[in-house]
Amino acid sequence: MAKLKKNRGAGRPAVGLPGMGGMSSGGGMGNLMGQMRKLQEEMEKTQATLADEEVSISVGGGVVTVVATGAQEIRSITIKPEAVNPEDVELLQDMVLAAVNEALQKSKELSEERMGALTGGMGLPPGLGL
Numbered sequence: 001m002a003k004l005k006k007n008r009g010a011g012r013p014a015v016g017l018p019g020m021g022g023m024s025s026g027g028g029m030g031n032l033m034g035q036m037r038k039l040q041e042e043m044e045k046t047q048a049t050l051a052d053e054e055v056s057i058s059v060g061g062g063v064v065t066v067v068a069t070g071a072q073e074i075r076s077i078t079i080k081p082e083a084v085n086p087e088d089v090e091l092l093q094d095m096v097l098a099a100v101n102e103a104l105q106k107s108k109e110l111s112e113e114r115m116g117a118l119t120g121g122m123g124l125p126p127g128l129g130l
Contacts, residue, residue: 055106068103
């Protein structure tokens with residue numbers, strides 16, 4: 001019975017990731033780390049900006065309005081008095097729910113658009129936070 005020897009890397013070429021500029025060399029790794037640090041700083045700035053950006057959604061002809069930030073935080077909910085009908089509370093609840101869900105969806109899209117602009121050329125999967 002023949003024994004198989006495990007090759008512990010002897011004779012194999014250094015392998016790097018495509019587009020990483022030769023990660024096997026020391027200079028390339030330093031450059032990569034600098035690029036990652038810069039990307040992280042830009043992402044932090046973008047996240048701070050998103051916390052101040054707002055999306056506004058109105059439903060029911062403007063009867064219910066929800067304002068959310070780009071950081072998926074609900075900033076305000078406005079309900080016009082004519083929407084308050086004690087006989088049909090369920091309709092008001094449905095309008096608030098619809099407006100909140102749509103505002104959060106638009107907020108998420110805004111965030112993905114802004115963050116995607118930073119990571120778009122890197123080939124990272126969507127939603128990958130660094």
